[in-house]
Each structure stands twice: as C-alpha cells, then as structure tokens.
Amino acid sequence: MTAPAILTVEQMTAADRAAIAAGTPGLVLMERAGTAVAEAIRARFKPCRVAVLCGPGNNGGDGYVAARLLKRRGWTVWVETVGAPATADARAMAAKWRGETFEAGEAGRNADLIVDALFGAGLTRPLEGEAVRLARLSRSMRGRVVAIDIPSGVDGDSGKVRGDAAFRADLTVTFHRRKIGHVLEPGRAACGEVLVADIGLADAAQPLRENGPALWSERFPWPTGASHKHVRGRLAVVSGQQTQTGAARLAARAGLRIGAGVVTVLSPPSAVAVNAAHLEAIMLRAFDNEAQLVEGADNADAVVIGPAAGVTPETRGNLFALAHTGAAMVVDADALTVFRDRPGELFATLDRDDVLTPHPGEFERLFPGLLDGAPHRLAAAREAAVKAGAIVILKGADTVIASPDGRAAVNVEDAPWLATAGSGDVLAGFVAGLIAQGMESFEAACAGAWIHAECARRHGPGLIAEDLPQLSSAVLRDLYAARA
Numbered sequence: 133m134t135a136p137a138i139l140t141v142e143q144m145t146a147a148d149r150a151a152i153a154a155g156t157p158g159l160v161l162m163e164r165a166g167t168a169v170a171e172a173i174r175a176r177f178k179p180c181r182v183a184v185l186c187g188p189g190n191n192g193g194d195g196y197v198a199a200r201l202l203k204r205r206g207w208t209v210w211v212e213t214v215g216a217p218a219t220a221d222a223r224a225m226a227a228k229w230r231g232e233t234f235e236a237g238e239a240g241r242n243a244d245l246i247v248d249a250l251f252g253a254g255l256t257r258p259l260e261g262e263a264v265r266l267a268r269l270s271r272s273m274r275g276r277v278v279a280i281d282i283p284s285g286v287d288g289d290s291g292k293v294r295g296d297a298a299f300r301a302d303l304t305v306t307f308h309r310r311k312i313g314h315v316l317e318p319g320r321a322a323c324g325e326v327l328v329a330d331i332g333l334a335d336a337a338q339p340l341r342e343n344g345p346a347l348w349s350e351r352f353p354w355p356t357g358a359s360h361k362h363v364r365g366r367l368a369v370v371s372g373q374q375t376q377t378g379a380a381r382l383a384a385r386a387g388l389r390i391g392a393g394v395v396t397v398l399s400p401p402s403a404v405a406v407n408a409a410h411l412e413a414i415m416l417r418a419f420d421n422e423a424q425l426v427e428g429a430d431n432a433d434a435v436v437i438g439p440a441a442g443v444t445p446e447t448r449g450n451l452f453a454l455a456h457t458g459a460a461m462v463v464d465a466d467a468l469t470v471f472r473d474r475p476g477e478l479f480a481t482l483d484r485d486d487v488l489t490p491h492p493g494e495f496e497r498l499f500p501g502l503l504d505g506a507p508h509r510l511a512a513a514r515e516a517a518v519k520a521g522a523i524v525i526l527k528g529a530d531t532v533i534a535s536p537d538g539r540a541a542v543n544v545e546d547a548p549w550l551a552t553a554g555s556g557d558v559l560a561g562f563v564a565g566l567i568a569q570g571m572e573s574f575e576a577a578c579a580g581a582w583i584h585a586e587c588a589r590r591h592g593p594g595l596i597a598e599d600l601p602q603l604s605s606a607v608l609r610d611l612y613a614a615r616a
C-alpha cells in the first residue's frame with residue numbers, strides 16, 4: 133500500500149474530470165461532496181443555527197448540497213451568497229435548495245456555525261468585498277467554522293493566502309486526497325482538522341510512457357546458463373478448424389522465435405493432419421472437447437486463443453475452460469468477437485495477467501461507444517483495461533498498451549508495414565511467448581508490441597506476416613547486445 137498522494141489543484145481537477153469521463157456525472161460528485169460535509173458537521177456539532185456561505189462556483193455548489201441535507205435533518209439553515217451560481221452544477225444544486233437565501237451580510241441574523249463554501253479549487257485572486265469581511269468574522273468564531281474543500285482565500289497549490297484575508301476553519305472537509313494547501317503553512321493552520329472524504333475518484337493514472345526497450349529491457353527474460361526448454365516456459369496456441377489453421381501456427385511460430393521453450397498447437401481433430409504437415413519444432417496435440425483442451429494446456433504458462441478460432445460457442449467454451457488452467461491468456465480476434473453481446477462474461481473470466489489484443493473494430497464490439505466517447509484512444513484503452521481487469525493492447529498505427537493499475541505506453545515509431553493479414557496473430561504469439569518465459573504481462577505486451585513493430589520497420593515494403601517471426605531474431609540479437 134503506497135502512502136496517499138498529496139495533489140496539486142490541477143491533479144485534483146484531472147481526477148475529477150477522469151471520473152466524469154468514465155461516467156460519473158459532476159452532479160453526483162457534488163452530491164457526494166456535500167453529503168460528506170453535512171455528515172461531518174452532524175458528527176461534530178449538535179443541531180444549531182447554520183449559515184452556509186455559497187460562492188459562485190462548484191465550491192458553492194457543495195455548500196447548497198450541505199445546506200439542503202442539514203435542513204432535511206431539521207437544522208436551522210440559511211444560505212448567504214457571494215455571487216450567483218455560475219456553473220451548471222452549482223445552479224442545479226442551488227435550484228434544489230428550498231430554504232432561505234440572502235446576499236452575504238443581508239441575513240440580519242447571527243449563526244452558531246458558518247460553513248465556508250465561497251471558493252475552493254477555483255480561487256484565482258484575493259478575496260474582496262463581503263468575502264473579506266466574512267473571512268475576518270471567521271477568525272472571531274473559534275470552534276464554529278467549517279470550510280468546504282479549503283478555507284476560502286487559501287491557495288490550494290501553496291497554502292499561501294492570496295491577498296491578505298482568508299478564512300480560518302476548525303474543520304475542513306476536502307475530497308479524495310489532501311492538496312498542498314492543506315499541509316503547508318499558513319494554509320495548514322487555517323484548515324483546522326482536515327477530513328478527507330472519498331467521493332469515488334480514482335488515483336491519477338501513472339504517466340503515459342513511450343514504448344521502447346528502456347521501459348522493459350532490464351526485465352527481458354534472457355535465458356541463463358541454467359535454462360533449458362522447460363525453464364523457458366511453455367506456450368500453447370489453440371488452432372482453428374481444418375481450413376483455419378495458419379493463424380494459430382503463425383502465433384505459435386512467433387512464440388517459439390521470441391524464446392518460449394516449448395510450444396504446442398492444440399488442434400481440433402479436423403485440423404490435426406493439416407497442422408502436422410506444417411510443424412517441426414512446434415508440438416501438436418489434438419483435443420476433441422474442453423476437458424482434453426484443459427489437459428493439453430494444463431502445464432502451459434501462457435496460451436493464445438482467438439486467431440481463426442471461429443466465432444462460435446465452442447470458442448467461448450474453450451476460453452472459459454482455459455481460464456481455469458494456470459496459464460495466462462492472450463485473447464485475440466475471434467475469441468474477442470465471440471463475446472460481442474456479452475463482454476461482461478469475458479471480463480468476469482479474465483484476470484490481471486491476461487492480455488486482450490483488439491483492433492479498433494474488436495474493441496468496439498467489447499466496449500461499445502467507448503472509443504468515440506473517450507477524449508482519445510489512450511483514455512479508452514485505460515478505461516477498457518479497468519473494465520476488463522486485464523491488459524489491453526489497442527492496436528493501430530498508434531498502438532497503446534494499458535494496464536488496470538494505471539500503467540500505459542504507446543508505440544511512438546510508425547510501422548505501416550504491419551497492416552497485412554496475419555500480423556495480429558504474430559503479435560499475440562510474441563506477447564504470449566514472452567509471458568510464457570515469465571515476463572510480467574504488461575511488460576510482455578509492451579515488449580511484444582515494440583518488437584513486432586521493430587521487425588516490420590526493419591523489413592519495410594513487401595512485408596508479409598510469415599516474415600515476422602524470423603525477423604525477430606535480429607531484433608533480439610540487438611536487444612541482447614545492448615542489454616544492461
């Protein structure tokens with residue numbers, strides 16, 4: 133468990149935006165925020181006369197929510213505004229407030245408790261006018277001031293006071309993580325007790341990285357003197373039916389070339405003869421049902437299912453069966469498409485060392501509307517990885533690799549030659565072949581995707597998928613020569 137991050141205002145806003153982009157409306161976040169404030173007040177104070185000071189932004193919006201919830205519990209609450217609600221969410225929450233509302237300073241009554249919802253993350257300049265008077269008043273109300281998010285006038289990114297007036301609070305209720313302004317003086321003292329409320333935000337994703345040897349070469353599974361074929365991992369690839377066997381063999385050959393110790397094609401009876409005619413170092417094993425498939429894959433470290441497997445219930449059943457072996461699965465092509473109408477069933481079966489390798493069309497079938505709805509394909513891939521609970525390689529000229537834990541990488545060098553039939557089968561084989569050798573799945577996905585593209589770059593025009601496994605040898609030689 134790592135220590136909680138302390139965020140800048142921008143990082144917090146990004147977390148806020150990411151939650152909204154992932155489907156949680158800002159209003160829901162605001163309702164959760166305001167609820168946390170009301171609950172914190174009810175936990176610390178007896179019912180009393182409360183003035184909620186609401187500014188024009190979403191900080192004020194939180195204040196309208198807290199006022200509504202306290203009033204609903206029978207507290208005597210009124211709102212004093214500094215500026216009319218200026219954001220859609222703040223306006224929506226102000227509209228739901230049915231109690232009394234006054235211009236700040238016009239209420240003509242004293243409160244036992246004031247809630248500072250004037251400015252929070254959006255403070256951009258020193259307090260002025262009524263806000264200054266109220267800030268000064270808060271300093272004489274010891275024990276009776278609660279700030280929402282941060283005491284108004286305190287800069288969230290430094291803890292410094294903008295201008296010469298800021299609220300002083302006994303309790304500050306903030307959201308998701310502390311900001312710098314909560315821990316550095318004088319903001320720290322101005323906050324009083326800081327309560328961090330969870331409103332369902334995720335930690336900011338780790339930075340996007342360029343995919344390249346620097347990201348994973350230190351952990352590349354080079355054989356050691358003690359290695360023998362079983363140590364170098366066992367890969368299984370599920371073949372399609374009689375006339376659909378080339379894809380699995382491409383994946384199998386890629387896995388063997390990238391270094392898996394033992395590679396086996398698991399073949400339905402109809403395709404055994406065809407496969408047998410084309411395989412030498414790669415072993416062949418027939419399966420006629422799921423039990424035999426599991427037996428064939430039982431001691432595999434990684435398994436590829438999907439290339440020309442057939443968009444059939446059998447493929448679905450085979451995937452479910454393989455999920456119960458200890459092997460990490462690389463799920464591609466038909467094994468993705470076959471879950472078009474029931475992606476949840478696939479996701480429920482996957483775990484974090486499994487890898488999905490969709491092209492945009494297959495991505496759309498599993499995550500309908502996500503690619504169009506997200507700000508960009510990286511965000512889509514990241515969200516898909518979280519949703520699937522597995523590594524996602526979203527293929528394309530700008531292939532992105534995303535992990536449920538927030539890691540992500542993008543192929544930055546072009547490899548247009550990869551747009552040829554079967555290149556996806558080889559990619560699946562490269563990735564699974566590396567996982568079979570013990571490489572962690574995200575790094576294996578990155579390394580496989582980079583080596584795949586590097587092979588294509590070195591070959592250039594005229595590339596066909598059959599060339600790719602062989603081409604990896606020169607790339608591996610150079611990686612080996614350059615290893616740390």
Ligand SMILES: NC(=O)C1=CN([C@@H]2O[C@H](COP(=O)(O)OP(=O)(O)OC[C@H]3O[C@@H](n4cnc5c(N)ncnc54)[C@H](O)[C@@H]3O)[C@@H](O)[C@H]2O)[C@H](O)CC1
Pocket residue numbers: 144145148161162165187188189190191192193194218219250251252253254255256257258259260263280281282307308331333
């Ligand atoms: N981050 C979260 O997860 C959530 C944050 N919420 C709350 O939203 C505020 C941030 O809201 P925002 O609208 O961005 O800014 P503010 O409400 O802080 O105020 C901006 C508003 O005020 C004007 N302004 C700025 N400084 C001054 C000034 N000195 N005098 C007058 N006016 C000023 C500025 O022009 C804007 O119009 C955050 O703090 C949370 O409380 C969500 O609601 C819940 C989740």
Ligand SMILES: [K+]
Pocket residue numbers: 191248249250251252279280281282283284
């Ligand atoms: K505030």
